[in-house]
Amino acid sequence: MTEIRTRIAPSPTGDPHVGTAYIALFNRCFAHRHGGKFVLRIEDTDQVRSAEHSEEDILGALKWLGLDWDEGPDLAGDYGPYRQSERSAIYSDHIKILLAKGHAFHCFCSIDRLHQVRREQIENKQQPGYDGHCLQLSQDEIQSKLKSGDKHVIRMKIPRSGECAFNDLLRGEVRIAWEQIDMQVLIKSDGLPTYHFANVVDDHLMAISHVIRGEEWINSVPKHVLLYQYFEWEAPIFCHMPLLRNPDKSKLSKRKNPTSINYYLAMGYLPQAVTNYLGMMGWTMPSGEEKFSIDEMTSSIDLERISLGGPIFDIEKLDWLNGKYIREDLSDDEFVQRFSQWAFSSEKIAAIIPLLKQRVERFSDVANLAQFFISAEVQISVENFDHKSLSAEEMIRILQFSLWRLEGLNEWSRDGIEKCFQDLANKLGLKIRDFLFPLFVAITGNAISISVIESTAILGIDITRSRLRQAIAILGGVSKKAAKNLEKEFKALG
Numbered sequence: 001m002t003e004i005r006t007r008i009a010p011s012p013t014g015d016p017h018v019g020t021a022y023i024a025l026f027n028r029c030f031a032h033r034h035g036g037k038f039v040l041r042i043e044d045t046d047q048v049r050s051a052e053h054s055e056e057d058i059l060g061a062l063k064w065l066g067l068d069w070d071e072g073p074d075l076a077g078d079y080g081p082y083r084q085s086e087r088s089a090i091y092s093d094h095i096k097i098l099l100a101k102g103h104a105f106h107c108f109c110s111i112d113r114l115h116q117v118r119r120e121q122i123e124n125k126q127q128p129g130y131d132g133h134c135l136q137l138s139q140d141e142i143q144s145k146l147k148s149g150d151k152h153v154i155r156m157k158i159p160r161s162g163e164c165a166f167n168d169l170l171r172g173e174v175r176i177a178w179e180q181i182d183m184q185v186l187i188k189s190d191g192l193p194t195y196h197f198a199n200v201v202d203d204h205l206m207a208i209s210h211v212i213r214g215e216e217w218i219n220s221v222p223k224h225v226l227l228y229q230y231f232e233w234e235a236p237i238f239c240h241m242p243l244l245r246n247p248d249k250s251k252l253s254k255r256k257n258p259t260s261i262n263y264y265l266a267m268g269y270l271p272q273a274v275t276n277y278l279g280m281m282g283w284t285m286p287s288g289e290e291k292f293s294i295d296e297m298t299s300s301i302d303l304e305r306i307s308l309g310g311p312i313f314d315i316e317k318l319d320w321l322n323g324k325y326i327r328e329d330l331s332d333d334e335f336v337q338r339f340s341q342w343a344f345s346s347e348k349i350a351a352i353i354p355l356l357k358q359r360v361e362r363f364s365d366v367a368n369l370a371q372f373f374i375s376a377e378v379q380i381s382v383e384n385f386d387h388k389s390l391s392a393e394e395m396i397r398i399l400q401f402s403l404w405r406l407e408g409l410n411e412w413s414r415d416g417i418e419k420c421f422q423d424l425a426n427k428l429g430l431k432i433r434d435f436l437f438p439l440f441v442a443i444t445g446n447a448i449s450i451s452v453i454e455s456t457a458i459l460g461i462d463i464t465r466s467r468l469r470q471a472i473a474i475l476g477g478v479s480k481k482a483a484k485n486l487e488k489e490f491k492a493l494g
């Protein structure tokens with residue numbers, strides 16, 4: 001029997017997402033159940049969106065959760081490199097094979113032409129997609145365009161009729177009409193591969209036997225299956241996991257639920273409770289036991305028992321489970337140790353102490369002043385927002401705009417945050433003192449406190465986001481219509 005090899009293939013383009021941990025967990029358990037290997041591959045071919053710190057964050061977050069890997073960019077392995085940006089030569093060699101076999105073609109169409117075609121297709125109620133224009137070019141035309149350095153991409157050929165049928169471990173046979181599949185770009189004009197191309201080449205070369213990933217990729221399978229056929233490779237077994245959902249059944253999103261693993265770390269959850277909870281998404285232990293470790297899940301995992309009903313990621317349930325772990329699994333000594341590691345890590349203390357020193361007269365002043373650093377929420381109500389000139393509406397605007405700006409920061413730093421607040425205050429025509437007032441209340445719980453800029457920097461984006469949201473809700477919240485208007489205003493600010 002071939003070795004079972006699974007992988008998690010995150011793109012380092014943002015915060016480490018709980019969805020990544022959920023998929024990693026099932027991949028890891030399944031591979032290890034069968035004595036196989038769990039691989040971590042970094043899919044960083046999108047040079048514009050990939051960020052180095054995001055890769056570090058993802059690796060750190062998965063390790064924190066106990067979801068470590070057998071092969072990956074930080075470990076030796078026979079199938080490396082495990083970072084796609086280091087595999088360019090492999091993709092160049094492989095695209096040549098498809099071009100030589102006539103399965104891929106050069107496309108020189110301009111963006112304007114592609115937009116025009118798309119507009120017409122939408123007007124005529126046709127499926128939007130590439131119209132095959134460059135398939136008609138002769139070899140001579142192609143060669144002369146390439147010689148003169150014309151900008152181009154490389155696309156794959158797609159049958160124009162019939163259906164693609166493939167098997168999904170959880171769904172059985174899935175059929176998708178080829179008409180719905182676009183002639184996918186495989187190599188972009190910058191010479192780098194797209195997700196689809198690099199993903200298939202790497203899954204094959206890394207001998208991945210089972211592709212276990214989120215449901216959102218199921219419509220891409222026809223392209224992938226076709227690439228395997230074009231290369232004359234055997235396709236792996238596909239298993240598309242149900243997407244995690246908010247309690248209102250919509251797709252899990254950070255607008256409604258904290259989705260970054262860093263949030264759960266910052267809020268003081270135990271990693272084993274978070275992984276246990278993720279294991280309950282779509283899966284139940286044969287014994288019906290709700291509390292189980294990664295090892296216990298590994299010894300009984302059976303992908304076919306995964307239920308397709310959209311699993312609900314419900315923080316209240318996670319809180320309940322986390323409490324159970326704290327009570328049942330931590331001795332008093334362990335509690336002290338884990339708690340102090342979390343609350344008083346040397347990094348956190350080093351950042352907070354200089355701020356406290358400037359303000360306290362006695363050690364007994366510390367707790368009051370610093371409690372917002374180690375609390376989930378701040379204890380505030382609408383009265384805390386009483387202000388001589390700012391209305392609730394204006395304060396909501398300040399809080400919401402600040403949140404959007406902070407979310408867009410490339411690098412989380414004190415100076416970056418200060419610039420962002422200062423710039424917004426200028427654009428809104430507000431004195432910085434007034435502008436910062438609702439932020440002080442939202443973030444520190446008090447209108448007079450430790451610098452809100454320093455505090456925001458220490459708390460990090462995840463806790464900041466949840467505090468700003470809490471404050472907006474206390475001030476009356478934002479209706480859908482108001483949110484649209486705010487978004488427009490925000491965009492107009494530039």
Ligand code: GLU
Nearest residue numbers: 009010011043199213217
């Ligand atoms: N890089 C893709 C992602 O970020 C991987 C999807 C897959 O597992 O094929 O989700």
